[in-house]
Amino acid sequence: MSNWLYQVRLKLSKELSNALRTNQPSTRADQIRTIASNYNMNIVCTFDAFQEYCNEAEQNGIESYPLYEWTKEVTNDPAKRQKHLKSFAFYKGLDQIYEKQIAVKIHQEIDAIRDDLDILEVRLIDSNPANNPQPPKTQSET
Secondary structure, eight states, X not given: OOOOOXXXXXXXXXXXXXXXXXXXXXXXXXXXXXXXXXXXXXXXXXXXXXXXXXXXXXXXXXXXXXXXXXXXXXXXXXXXXXXXXTEEEEEBTTBSOBOHHHHHHHHHHHHHHOOSSSEEEEEEEEXXXXXXXXXXXXXXXX
């Protein structure tokens, strides 16, 4: 049995992303919000999470935030900004990763409502570093 934790990530259309980010009603956005609520989860836009990290670092002193420079560069790059504005993840409270059985159930429910127009991709990610690209440890690694 693995000790890895998991996360469900989505790649969405610009329209669905906007509906979720601005809390606008939309059939598909409402379905995603309901799934998140059913599992006590939050649906979080990657770009917004990056922005929040940068804002917190700037308020508290960037020297304590090792990924600040990398994250700030990502949020300021127009192409990366567009990519991350359409990327979402389910968080369990403040936890970005959680038990596999919950992640699998969420993945299945999202997959059941998935289409190629709004929900472009659904991925189940594990916390094993060997399976995922890792952010740089320092600014010089970018």
